[in-house]
Amino acid sequence: MEQISFGTSGWRATLDTFTNRRVRMVAQATASHLAAEGAAGEPVAVGYDARESSRGFAEEVARVLAVNGHEVLLPERDVPTPLVAYAIRDRDLAGGLVISASHNPPEYNGIKFFPADAAPAMPAVTADIESRLAPPNPAPEADWGTIREVDFQGPHAEHAMDLLDPDLSGLSIVYDAMHGSGRGVTDQLLEAAGASVRRRRCELDAAFGGTPPEPSPENLAGLAEVVRETGADLGIANDGDADRVAIVTPKRGTLDENLFFAATYDHLLERQSGPAVRTVSTTFLIDRVAQAHGEDVIETPVGFKWVAQAMAEHDALMGGEESGGFSIRGHIREKDGVLMGLLAAAVESERPFDDRLDELRAEHGEIHQDKVSVDCPDAAKTRVIDELAETLPETIADREVESVNPADGVKALLDDGSWLLVRPSGTEPKMRVYAEAESEQRVQALLAAGQELVEPLVNS
Known part of the structure; x- marks a missing residue:
């Protein structure tokens, strides 16, 4: 259970960690969450991407949800994640799970949950799912749901054409x-x-x-x-x-x-x-x-x-x-x-x-932006941000810091309209450093200054 943690976009891990046993636990936790929300046994969607392992993981998830009483809709083939989300809203489902590691290399896979509103799950929802991680707990066989394949692509395409009416x-x-x-x-x-x-x-x-x-x-x-x-x-x-x-x-x-x-x-x-x-x-x-x-x-x-x-x-x-x-x-x-x-x-x-x-x-006017990453263990991220907020200098790359936005990490707004942002990655053991300014040269100067601020804190 300690290996399963929902970050910015669900739980992702390499395949030595992302195993059938753990995926079944996430599926059971989702079924338990839905039951607690009053959606026990209601229809759900399970989608998957083009990775070699994804269809098998999706079938494992579907079986766990089915033995918890849910009717499970699977796509006819791997599909984009937004098609699964649209199917949830279009078919008035209780929610859905997607097996995907998005842009990560093939040795990764992942799983994410969408509630009934088809929007990304908020932290309170994913925290509740994490708190319910457990091996599958089947209902009596007479109460098991069914698994069937349906078309996810056609309804989404029809909606997209109706919404945009493009020529x-x-x-x-x-x-x-x-x-x-x-x-x-x-x-x-x-x-x-x-x-x-x-x-x-x-x-x-x-x-x-x-x-x-x-x-x-x-x-x-x-x-x-x-x-x-x-x-x-x-x-x-x-x-x-x-x-x-x-x-x-x-x-x-x-x-x-x-x-x-x-x-x-x-x-x-x-x-x-x-x-x-x-x-x-x-x-x-x-x-x-x-x-x-x-x-x-x-x-x-x-x-x-x-x-x-x-x-x-x-x-x-x-x-x-x-x-x-x-x-x-x-x-x-x-x-x-x-x-x-x-x-x-x-x-x-x-x-x-x-x-x-x-x-x-x-x-x-001209506007340029870029970003770099600084390696940082997950356990050090909070400390680094807290220390950066306390030690942020009055000037960065020769410009005065006018204000600081702490909404997500530390964002320093400078007197020439440029800005520097340092925040922890939600998916990797890294700190992200972003900068925006009126020239590419100025952006690179800000990124270099940001790295000089962050690296000593990571290594302290």
């Missing part, structure tokens, strides 16, 4: 699934909307072609090359479980997720009104776009669960985080790289991202 006629797109669960899903949706789609890494490969399915600029260099060589309008990629999106433009290559957020929110504001929700690590450019349209921005800690909560509280038009997870009003409050891929294409079809971003830069 992608004449648009040429290169789609990169990174061998993950977006293959045959995002690309089919783009084609259904009228785009011409060239596919890349859309074959099932449990080893992800030797590259973790993380849509970083380094891992998408091949996609950027194909976009340039073919003259495509846009490149679109998903991570391993397709809850995140990345895009490649002809001019900028792999687009910084902050810029994608700003351009897409600007596009949406031309048709609708509403605030944006962003995490503490996401660009202030969102604030400038919002202000230009007379809208507000709500800042949250890192983690899409906090974005989802704020989207509900403020009826937000769009919510997102700089790591590539986004959703919009009218959809589930879970990050959805499939829907956002379709929305990205719709934005591009009306006005190219490169042109829109040139206009935003002219209106709001």
Whole structure:
């Protein structure tokens, strides 16, 4: 039990730790949690990603839930995580579990729980599940539920088309699934909307072609090359479980997720009104776009669960985080790289991202952001943040610290409008150091200063 801990996005571990026995315990704890919430025996969904071990783990979870009296719906194949979340809302289920380690290498797997509202589980929910970890406790056989396969893809696609009503006629797109669960899903949706789609890494490969399915600029260099060589309008990629999106433009290559957020929110504001929700690590450019349209921005800690909560509280038009997870009003409050891929294409079809971003830069000025990681044992993270908050200097990289935001780690707001953020990773034994400024040179200076502040504290 001590090996099972729900972090930012559920429990993830290498396969020597992520075992059938422990997965069954999580499934039983989920059944016990649902019973305590008054949902004993109600239908649930169990989804899984493209990893070699995922279908087997999903079947283990399904059996445990079934012997606890639940009807269990499995997808017909591996599917993106947001399709499972949408199925929960669409079919009015009690909740669901997804077997996925998202962008992690193939030697990892993971499990996460979605409640009935199809939004990420809040800490009180995951803490309750952790408190109920135990071996399976079957109900009498006469009370066992059933397990059946259903279509998760069709209803989600129909909803996405109804929500966005896109016309992608004449648009040429290169789609990169990174061998993950977006293959045959995002690309089919783009084609259904009228785009011409060239596919890349859309074959099932449990080893992800030797590259973790993380849509970083380094891992998408091949996609950027194909976009340039073919003259495509846009490149679109998903991570391993397709809850995140990345895009490649002809001019900028792999687009910084902050810029994608700003351009897409600007596009949406031309048709609708509403605030944006962003995490503490996401660009202030969102604030400038919002202000230009007379809208507000709500800042949250890192983690899409906090974005989802704020989207509900403020009826937000769009919510997102700089790591590539986004959703919009009218959809589930879970990050959805499939829907956002379709929305990205719709934005591009009306006005190219490169042109829109040139206009935003002219209106709001240059803005750059980057991040680095510093190794830090999990047990030291709280101490490091506490000590940093106590010892933060009055100036960082030659600029005065005007204020400090402690919402998630330590965020120093400097007198030139730049900022430095240090926060603990929720998934790895690392501290994350983020910086934003008006030039790339200034960003690198801030990151170097941040590392100089953090490393001695980690090693003390």
